[in-house]
Amino acid sequence: QGKMEEGKAYSPHGLFAHLEMLEARAHEADVKEEEAKQQEEKLARLKARVQELTLQRDELQAKVDLQQKRQLEKEGVASDPAQPSAQAVLEWKIKRVKAMLQVFCLTGISGKLTKQGVCFCISTAYEGTYLDSYYLDLLTKPEVRILRHSIPIFIPLEQLAKKYLQTDIRRFLSVLSNHLNAYAARKYQADQLQEHFSDQIEGTLQTNSLCNLLVFNYNVPNKSKTFPFNVRLLYGDLCSSIPTKVTVSCTSEAPASLAEMAAAHSDLFCHVALHKAFRSFSDAGES
Amino acid sequence: MDEIVAEYIRRTVLKIPRDEIKTVLQKWGFLSEAQLQTINFCQIKENISQDVVQLCEENSAGIKQAAVLDIIYNHIYSNKRVWSVYQMNKTGEEMDFFDLTDFKKKFKRRLQSALTNVTINFREYEDNAIWIRIAWGTPYTKPNQYKTSYVVYHSQTPYVFISVSVLKSNLPLLCQALVAASNYHDIHEMELRSHSLNSLKDIVFKRYSQNFQSYYPRPIQERNVAPESDSRINQENRNEKERIQRVNSEVFGDGPQPKLEFARYKLETMFKSDPQMNVLNKKEPFRCLVKFSSPHLLESLKSLAPVGMADAPLSPLLTCIPHKARNYFKIKEKKGVSPRSFVSP
Numbered sequence: 358q359g360k361m362e363e364g365k366a367y368s369p370h371g372l373f374a375h376l377e378m379l380e381a382r383a384h385e386a387d388v389k390e391e392e393a394k395q396q397e398e399k400l401a402r403l404k405a406r407v408q409e410l411t412l413q414r415d416e417l418q419a420k421v422d423l424q425q426k427r428q429l430e431k432e433g434v435a436s437d438p439a440q441p442s443a444q445a446v447l448e449w450k451i452k453r454v455k456a457m458l459q460v461f462c463l464t465g466i467s468g469k470l471t472k473q474g475v476c477f478c479i480s481t482a483y484e485g486t487y488l489d490s491y492y493l494d495l496l497t498k499p500e501v502r503i504l505r506h507s508i509p510i511f512i513p514l515e516q517l518a519k520k521y522l523q524t525d526i527r528r529f530l531s532v533l534s535n536h537l538n539a540y541a542a543r544k545y546q547a548d549q550l551q552e553h554f555s556d557q558i559e560g561t562l563q564t565n566s567l568c569n570l571l572v573f574n575y576n577v578p579n580k581s582k583t584f585p586f587n588v589r590l591l592y593g594d595l596c597s598s599i600p601t602k603v604t605v606s607c608t609s610e611a612p613a614s615l616a617e618m619a620a621a622h623s624d625l626f627c628h629v630a631l632h633k634a635f636r637s638f639s640d641a642g643e644s
Numbered sequence: 645m646d647e648i649v650a651e652y653i654r655r656t657v658l659k660i661p662r663d664e665i666k667t668v669l670q671k672w673g674f675l676s677e678a679q680l681q682t683i684n685f686c687q688i689k690e691n692i693s694q695d696v697v698q699l700c701e702e703n704s705a706g707i708k709q710a711a712v713l714d715i716i717y718n719h720i721y722s723n724k725r726v727w728s729v730y731q732m733n734k735t736g737e738e739m740d741f742f743d744l745t746d747f748k749k750k751f752k753r754r755l756q757s758a759l760t761n762v763t764i765n766f767r768e769y770e771d772n773a774i775w776i777r778i779a780w781g782t783p784y785t786k787p788n789q790y791k792t793s794y795v796v797y798h799s800q801t802p803y804v805f806i807s808v809s810v811l812k813s814n815l816p817l818l819c820q821a822l823v824a825a826s827n828y829h830d831i832h833e834m835e836l837r838s839h840s841l842n843s844l845k846d847i848v849f850k851r852y853s854q855n856f857q858s859y860y861p862r863p864i865q866e867r868n869v870a871p872e873s874d875s876r877i878n879q880e881n882r883n884e885k886e887r888i889q890r891v892n893s894e895v896f897g898d899g900p901q902p903k904l905e906f907a908r909y910k911l912e913t914m915f916k917s918d919p920q921m922n923v924l925n926k927k928e929p930f931r932c933l934v935k936f937s938s939p940h941l942l943e944s945l946k947s948l949a950p951v952g953m954a955d956a957p958l959s960p961l962l963t964c965i966p967h968k969a970r971n972y973f974k975i976k977e978k979k980g981v982s983p984r985s986f987v988s989p
Contacts, residue, residue, distance in 0.1 A: 461859065
């Protein structure tokens with residue numbers, strides 16, 4: 358359009374320029390049309406080629422299928438659909454064994470043979486709830502060694518391995534499983550406590566990676582919050598989910614009745630799981 | 645409020661991306677919700693930081709609160725620092741109960757007995773991570789709050805994550821205090837460094853995805869069967885593709901890889917050539933340094949075979965990185981990969 362205006366301003370040179378431009382446009386259009394036509398032809402050729410090749414492939418596939426069928430017939434495979442073929446029976450057996458092996462995993466310790474040894478899976482659970490699983494990849498030659506594992510770093514795996522791995526592998530797995538299950542149970546109790554009884558806990562729950570030392574302050578439900586109890590739970594046995602030493606204290610200004618209650622709680626924590634103990638407080642409080 | 649504290653808080657706030665300042669301040673908890681409501685978080689950061697300092701003035705913030713804000717900042721943006729992993733050794737086998745209060749007391753006492761002019765602050769997180777912030781001074785000057793080191797320690801583990809960045813001369817002091825407080829015997833630096841603290845934790849705590857063989861019914865992970873886009877397209881190399889996937893899965897596992905930025909191989913091997921070529925007549929090791937860099941090294945290594953850039957399985961020198969928990973290697977003749985000697989603090 359600019360050129361049109363130019364043409365108006367500078368004719369007759371503008372007129373020629375305009376004609377040139379029109380010529381150029383026509384030429385461009387021609388080239389494009391030619392290109393498009395070539396593309397179409399190319400596409401058509403390729404489509405034809407694809408059809409040709411597909412046909413060839415189908416023919417060859419049919420030949421292969423026919424050969425395989427002939428091979429099977431030679432071996433005398435029964436084609437009677439009523440009777441289950443040996444293949445089907447085998448498949449069913451395999452499925453059953455696999456299911457059995459999966460059930461084994463629910464027992465807590467299961468293993469699978471590998472190229473270099475065996476891979477054990479230790480599953481943890483607490484009171485009907487399945488928790489995490491951990492793996493141990495063992496080499497069996499020239500001696501039993503741990504190749505790799507997913508055991509948490511704070512579990513004393515090296516200590517246990519040094520003690521039992523070479524001599525009594527069953528014991529090793531059993532002790533390791535006890536450690537892992539106890540840790541999982543302690544952690545579960547602490548998590549349950551924070552999830553369901555957070556309103557009774559004052560401040561934060563001080564713990565550590567193994568969950569074998571818990572320190573926190575808590576209030577007894579329905580009692581005034583002026584005299585919170587401080588509790589220190591020490592789990593001396595790493596294979597146990599019940600503490601070995603419990604100290605429940607309250608400030609010296611607290612009335613004697615609370616001091617008595619503290620002693621009772623201390624005793625309770627030594628025998629009952631943490632979250633269950635707290636549940637009993639709530640139940641007692643409500644009654 | 646101390647001018648130094650005010651300036652420190654102001655500069656810390658300026659480091660935070662504007663959209664996240666409110667969240668960080670809420671995590672800090674030093675300013676009440678009501679006070680936070682009075683700040684306009686849409687203005688430019690300069691003004692936001694001034695408003696924050698003003699409110700901190702009202703609450704009489706001290707160096708302790710400012711330090712906590714700094715820890716929170718570094719915890720959220722921990723990937724802005726380079727973290728090294730240190731390993732501690734213990735001789736005895738006694739049970740470790742790890743009392744947090746005890747640990748903090750011992751650490752402070754040990755460090756301050758060697759150097760009085762330090763600011764030490766702790767902060768514990770839910771995953772049992774203990775963050776320690778140390779601001780260093782000298783025997784003659786007060787602690788400089790801008791010269792800080794950070795330590796992350798998980799109780800009852802032999803690994804410590806340290807980000808030093810400045811004043812490496814204080815490292816031995818720091819190491820001694822850690823060993824004393826955690827009841828270990830000695831400490832040495834591992835050949836493992838990265839910006840991603842969580843990835844370093846994943847590697848040494850063995851939390852990264854490893855493919856263990858078992859009959860355990862895994863939760864159904866949809867095998868990546870791409871929806872049949874076009875029935876006319878056939879995968880002629882399907883077998884090879886599946887083999888590569890399988891090998892890759894065995895080596896790298898199926899989950900996300902820990903994030904490392906580089907792997908460095910120092911070669912001290914003999915140059916092996918045709919004896920007739922007479923190259924390097926002197927039988928001296930050929931020294932060479934190879935460094936692989938990537939925004940996410942292990943993921944890129946994992947994808948090399950599937951995209952066809954390398955054969956599967958990859959060289960064990962590359963795939964052993966998470967398992968050996970190192971990304972600095974020294975390769976010598978015959979012995980293969982050997983660890984660097986202990987760096988005593």
